[in-house]
Amino acid sequence: MKIVSAEVIITCPGRNFVTLKIRTEDGVHGLGDATLNGRELAVASYLRDHVCPMLIGRDASRIEDTWQLLYKGAYWRRGPVTMSAIGAVDMALWDILGKSTGMPLYKLLGGASRTGVMVYGHATGRDIPEALDEFARYAEAGYQAIRIQSGVPNMRSVYGVSKGGGTYEPATKGRVDEQYWSTEKYLDFAPKLFEAVRERFGFDHHLLHDAHHRLTPIEAARLGKAVEPYRLFWIEDPTPAENQAAFRLIRQHTVTPIAVGEIFNSIWDCKQLIEEQLIDYIRATLTHAGGITHLKRIADLASLYQVRTGCHGASDLSPVCMGAALHFDLAIPNFGVQEYMGYPEEALEVFPHAWTKDGGLMHPGEAPGHGVEIDEKLAARYPYDPAYLPVARLDDGTLWNW
Missing domain, CATH: 3.20.20.120 (Enolase-like C-terminal domain)
Structure with missing residues (x-):
């Protein structure tokens, strides 16, 4: 169950999504969602530049240990970018575990x-x-x-x-x-x-x-x-x-x-x-x-x-x-x-x-696993399209909570 690759896929089929695909030496792959609305590329970079290199060679079945590594090992804890990246890795590893055992995730x-x-x-x-x-x-x-x-x-x-x-x-x-x-x-x-x-x-x-x-x-x-x-x-x-x-x-x-x-x-x-x-x-x-x-x-x-x-x-x-x-x-x-x-x-x-x-x-x-796959060829037809969430102001112009 050694991890041999970790790839970030960005696509916009109607809206932007960031997907992490982890593959093991056995040929089993798992998918995780890393989408952070309006800040998608920040999580993609965090995964590609910092997290994915750490995963290569690790045992995909050590889900808890990997979670602790990514949370405690970065020193800078929490926050939406970090936790979305960790969430994607964790989701993908559970998907791999389900596929390797032939069991749906809920079981x-x-x-x-x-x-x-x-x-x-x-x-x-x-x-x-x-x-x-x-x-x-x-x-x-x-x-x-x-x-x-x-x-x-x-x-x-x-x-x-x-x-x-x-x-x-x-x-x-x-x-x-x-x-x-x-x-x-x-x-x-x-x-x-x-x-x-x-x-x-x-x-x-x-x-x-x-x-x-x-x-x-x-x-x-x-x-x-x-x-x-x-x-x-x-x-x-x-x-x-x-x-x-x-x-x-x-x-x-x-x-x-x-x-x-x-x-x-x-x-x-x-x-x-x-x-x-x-x-x-x-x-x-x-x-x-x-x-x-x-x-x-x-x-x-x-x-x-x-x-x-x-x-x-x-x-x-x-x-x-x-x-x-x-x-x-x-x-x-x-x-x-x-x-x-x-x-x-x-x-x-x-x-x-x-x-x-x-x-x-x-x-x-x-x-x-979790039962969701990605058609990478089709995903490639929908390139990233920047979009932003609104902000709210009161009638007098004061910026408010959106």
Whole structure:
């Protein structure tokens, strides 16, 4: 199981993805996702220039030891670039282990804890009627859990709403888009959106919403309290989480569940949040939080405090990560829900996959490893295309949290 090559593949079949391909002397290869939205080339360079040379000659089956080497051996720990690179290596090594044993990843993780993985879709609209029509489309497709975002009256732009219909994609090709935000307008409007959902659809669906770090703790507390009658499954990222203790204030004022963590890189980013039971769902990802090995540690810690997973699964993570995430979701005991935004058709062609979807449930499949491959010839037809996430400003021009 000696590693003989490690290659970084960059492709843009609808959006940019960075894939690590590790091959052993036995001819077995594994894939890992190293995509960091808007900073893809930084991770690619970190892998090519620093990590890949360290892997040659190592035993691919020593997954834990390799993780420790890449984390402790660099001295400079954590951060999105480092942890995304480690996550890609870890994912690829687990893929190799699955293929070498002929077992799907979820069986290596202890076997299935459920028959399928509940996923949630994204219903968006420029106004409430349009958002409700999108919600209906997801409901008719069998989704049990649906996130809803809507344009806010008299606000120039809003997070989470697709541009002219279709799948929501925040990144803009070749430039940084500046958007505008008004917390006051949003807080007055948001409860009306959820009231409209419950009036039309009742309480049969899990209702999710993302505040995307826009609120202060007390503003988040106000929102959580205001929407309690509509029984949200969660409010996501209500406030920036660098100050984990800030979530105590939110907890003091509302019983609306809280989800956070899609930008977390390690267990240290969420340790206090979990131990003090300040959140209900942890949204860290296999790619950005150091792979299967490290996210399993986070999930195990969370399970001690009845915190469940709700992993980020936007299309800024490649199908490789989605495939591995579905295996992870199927196996762990404290799974909550998995985000699934879907992918452009060309991306699914570049990344053939074993997962299946039936309404609002997904299954990773029985292929050895994580079940996702890459068509390198097809990938080469889609060169890297720079794109950037937006920034947000208040009406007076102050730069705000996007």
